[in-house]
Amino acid sequence: MDSPAKLLGRARWIHKHGYWLKYYSVEQIASGIGSLADRWLDPRNYYRRTAVARLHEATGYSASDIESAVVHTFEQLRAPVLSRLIRAELGSPQVLDGFVRRAGGRVHATGPDLTVVLAAGNIPGPAVLSASHALLVKSPVFVKTSSEEAVLLPLFVKSMKQHVLWLGRMLHVGHWAGGDEAIERELFAMADLVVAYGSDATIESVRRHLPAKTRLFAYGHRLSFVVIGSEALYRDAPSVIRAAAMEVTAFDQQGCLSPHVLYVAQTRGYPAERFAETLAAELAKIEAMSPRRALSLEEHAAIQQIRARYEFKPGCRVWASSGSTAWTVIFDRDPTFTPSCLNRVVFVKPFRNFWRLTRRLREFGPRLQTVALALEGNSFTEAVQLLADCGVNRVCRLGEMQRPSALWPHDGRPNLGDFVRFTFIED
Amino acid sequence: MASATPSAGELDREIIAFISRAFGAPPAENEFNTLALSVFRYQFEQNRPYRAFCRARGATPGAVARWEQIPAVPVVAFKEADLACESPARAQKVFVTSGTTRGAHRRGRHFLFNTGLYDAAAAGNFKRHVLPDRDAMPWFILAHSPEQAPDSSLTYMLDLVRNAFGAPESRFCMSSRGLECDALLDSLTEAGDHAVGLLATSYVLLHWVEHLQNRRARLSLPPGSRIMDTGGFKGRARELPRVEFLGLLQRWLGVPPDFVVNEYGMTEMTSQFYDNTLRLKLRVGDELASSRPPPRHKVIPPWVRVRVVSPETLEPVSDGEHGLLVHYDLANRGSVLAIQTEDLGMRVGAGFEVLGRVTGAEARGCSLAAAEFLASTRG
Numbered sequence: 001m002d003s004p005a006k007l008l009g010r011a012r013w014i015h016k017h018g019y020w021l022k023y024y025s026v027e028q029i030a031s032g033i034g035s036l037a038d039r040w041l042d043p044r045n046y047y048r049r050t051a052v053a054r055l056h057e058a059t060g061y062s063a064s065d066i067e068s069a070v071v072h073t074f075e076q077l078r079a080p081v082l083s084r085l086i087r088a089e090l091g092s093p094q095v096l097d098g099f100v101r102r103a104g105g106r107v108h109a110t111g112p113d114l115t116v117v118l119a120a121g122n123i124p125g126p127a128v129l130s131a132s133h134a135l136l137v138k139s140p141v142f143v144k145t146s147s148e149e150a151v152l153l154p155l156f157v158k159s160m161k162q163h164v165l166w167l168g169r170m171l172h173v174g175h176w177a178g179g180d181e182a183i184e185r186e187l188f189a190m191a192d193l194v195v196a197y198g199s200d201a202t203i204e205s206v207r208r209h210l211p212a213k214t215r216l217f218a219y220g221h222r223l224s225f226v227v228i229g230s231e232a233l234y235r236d237a238p239s240v241i242r243a244a245a246m247e248v249t250a251f252d253q254q255g256c257l258s259p260h261v262l263y264v265a266q267t268r269g270y271p272a273e274r275f276a277e278t279l280a281a282e283l284a285k286i287e288a289m290s291p292r293r294a295l296s297l298e299e300h301a302a303i304q305q306i307r308a309r310y311e312f313k314p315g316c317r318v319w320a321s322s323g324s325t326a327w328t329v330i331f332d333r334d335p336t337f338t339p340s341c342l343n344r345v346v347f348v349k350p351f352r353n354f355w356r357l358t359r360r361l362r363e364f365g366p367r368l369q370t371v372a373l374a375l376e377g378n379s380f381t382e383a384v385q386l387l388a389d390c391g392v393n394r395v396c397r398l399g400e401m402q403r404p405s406a407l408w409p410h411d412g413r414p415n416l417g418d419f420v421r422f423t424f425i426e427d
Numbered sequence: 428m429a430s431a432t433p434s435a436g437e438l439d440r441e442i443i444a445f446i447s448r449a450f451g452a453p454p455a456e457n458e459f460n461t462l463a464l465s466v467f468r469y470q471f472e473q474n475r476p477y478r479a480f481c482r483a484r485g486a487t488p489g490a491v492a493r494w495e496q497i498p499a500v501p502v503v504a505f506k507e508a509d510l511a512c513e514s515p516a517r518a519q520k521v522f523v524t525s526g527t528t529r530g531a532h533r534r535g536r537h538f539l540f541n542t543g544l545y546d547a548a549a550a551g552n553f554k555r556h557v558l559p560d561r562d563a564m565p566w567f568i569l570a571h572s573p574e575q576a577p578d579s580s581l582t583y584m585l586d587l588v589r590n591a592f593g594a595p596e597s598r599f600c601m602s603s604r605g606l607e608c609d610a611l612l613d614s615l616t617e618a619g620d621h622a623v624g625l626l627a628t629s630y631v632l633l634h635w636v637e638h639l640q641n642r643r644a645r646l647s648l649p650p651g652s653r654i655m656d657t658g659g660f661k662g663r664a665r666e667l668p669r670v671e672f673l674g675l676l677q678r679w680l681g682v683p684p685d686f687v688v689n690e691y692g693m694t695e696m697t698s699q700f701y702d703n704t705l706r707l708k709l710r711v712g713d714e715l716a717s718s719r720p721p722p723r724h725k726v727i728p729p730w731v732r733v734r735v736v737s738p739e740t741l742e743p744v745s746d747g748e749h750g751l752l753v754h755y756d757l758a759n760r761g762s763v764l765a766i767q768t769e770d771l772g773m774r775v776g777a778g779f780e781v782l783g784r785v786t787g788a789e790a791r792g793c794s795l796a797a798a799e800f801l802a803s804t805r806g
Contacts, residue, residue, distance in 0.1 A: 300738035308501030
């Protein structure tokens with residue numbers, strides 16, 4: 001852990017000299033970040049290999065999950081992808097370099113004078129994206145790593161200082177205890193924008209300590225789930241089940257993108273209970289090849305408790321790994337959305353009427369995030385409108401939950417669009 | 428071929444006889460085992476949800492040869508199903524867990540079909556560990572009375588103690604508005620030379636001590652006075668270490684730590700566990716035979732067995748390791764003999780110590796654990 005004096009000294013420096021970024025065009029910055037991303041996308045790259053090895057050791061997640069996450073993160077930072085993102089959200093890159101003609105006048109976009117990013121510990125990657133987006137809009141950025149995962153960000157900034165120094169010196173990664181007023185009081189006052197990842201409690205605490213002028217992007221608790229329709233089951237149930245199992249086991253279900261519940265259409269030829277049973281077999285197979293990481297006593301006990309509750313609850317059935325808490329499938333006819341305790345514990349709930357199902361989801365609106373749909377035709381079209389009305393902000397195919405598009409407005413808000421402020425010259 | 432399963436009445440008689448002999452002439456291990464298997468067979472046949480639970484584990488009376496193999500029901504199950512061996516309507520008493528559950532879950536219910544069995548398990552055990560040196564004492568009870576809390580197992584037990592071992596002036600000290608702090612203070616100030624006893628839930632006792640602190644009223648209870656406390660602090664002062672609490676009781680009530688006996692029990696289980704400290708202090712019984720006194724621990728009565736299991740595998744942990752406490756209580760004839768708690772503990776000497784509840788795991792990053800979620804959406 002760095003001393004408050006050192007951290008604040010660094011923050012003041014990048015805050016003071018951040019304007020140097022304005023000497024570069026957005027294309028140059030995108031190109032700089034992109035060239036770094038290309039290095040990380042090379043499997044032989046030292047930083048990538050080191051990150052994957054250390055992350056595997058630090059988190060216990062499977063090496064393949066981690067490799068996937070690292071690759072996915074840097075795929076979103078390739079120069080062409082960043083250009084597409086800028087065009088999609090801001091119209092043209094020039095709007096960040098100067099004034100650009102728009103309806104009614106000309107407009108210029110300016111990024112924050114200082115962005116602070118507070119990273120979470122569960123899944124590596126999101127904070128790297130936030131930091132890169134900040135640099136892209138010409139904002140210097142100060143990142144706090146979490147105590148559970150302090151591997152990826154330090155290696156990222158080190159690689160940036162090595163290969164793209166003029167960018168790297170505008171990014172600082174440090175660590176301090178969350179809530180430490182000695183640092184955060186001044187840091188939050190200096191920042192125009194704080195991007196916070198974490199639990200509700202963390203975010204509330206950050207919110208309370210922000211001065212009024214500092215904006216907050218909060219990426220907190222989110223709930224994701226899957227909906228599987230009859231056609232998908234008729235067409236190829238084994239593939240659907242395999243894909244669903246992969247979604248449940250990726251990163252041991254940690255992270256907001258992982259499903260808590262699989263809603264399965266009650267289908268004459270393929271009862272949802274049979275789906276649950278087959279899913280259980282699939283989870284057992286995955287456990288054999290790619291075991292779930294070690295858990296704390298409390299996490300084990302939470303799994304035992306949820307298993308016991310549903311074993312005795314009428315109308316429910318539980319399939320569970322024996323002699324361990326490695327995986328659990330809970331079949332429950334009650335359509336009410338129920339969050340799982342995660343770590344490879346998933347609910348399978350049958351449904352007949354999707355509209356009725358979404359009515360029950362509405363109350364969780366602000367919490368909903370990703371829904372993977374295995375639906376076709378009219379079912380799909382109707383479903384997405386209903387889900388949008390409920391509050392869902394991302395719809396994807398089953399199998400893609402852990403790999404959001406670079407262009408997905410994170411948690412429903414534009415990635416770059418919200419970072420900047422606009423200056424408008426009226427005609 | 429096994430003989431016919433005993434009836435409820437026969438089993439209760441056997442268990443009560445076992446309990447009555449237990450402290451005087453500790454039964455052999457195979458006597459416990461035989462009786463436990465008998466109770467298990469009866470419960471397998473009479474308790475439908477339990478039977479399904481056992482079948483799912485391949486644990487039928489034919490397959491189970493030792494009490495350790497009897498499947499233990501997690502306490503949460505009492506909230507989801509009626510774990511009763513007779514029709515619930517025939518229960519003499521129904522104990523309900525305290526309402527600290529969040530969300531829409533039901534409260535757990537434990538059906539008592541024979542209060543005689545409960546009384547046998549509770550009375551002797553209490554006397555042995557809290558009142559080994561005399562027949563009766565004035566008890567001031569800092570808990571709800573039977574009128575206020577008719578379905579509390581703790582209240583029932585405390586009332587039993589009051590009837591069996593209470594001097595006439597014994598009473599419950601709570602009104603509808605809570606603890607009668609000043610009335611209790613007055614009664615104890617007038618205690619004179621005669622030893623008195625407090626039976627309390629820990630958080631109410633702490634509340635009263637805080638009252639004394641506010642009044643700057645230190646008591647010096649007569650020698651021989653003692654306290655039995657139970658239940659934990661339930662959020663009032665979760666971080667208060669036991670040692671500090673004992674220090675407060677000594678300072679404000681004049682009761683030394685050896686005369687404070689903690690009781691550990693639960694709605695779902697008939698029997699209780701007490702600290703061994705008072706018995707040791709009063710030099711009663713043959714635990715003092717060895718020169719080195721045993722460390723403080725909860726005493727396991729001879730009709731109960733306790734195992735400490737890993738929450739991951741549900742297998743017993745090595746000595747000294749922490750795990751979930753699993754209790755096998757013969758007195759639980761009417762429900763289930765074997766109960767898997769959500770309490771973390773470890774073996775200590777011939778007994779065990781309770782380390783606290785295994786709380787729900789904290790959510791990490793942007794993922795959400797069930798308990799937090801329920802708290803936020805349903806209050």
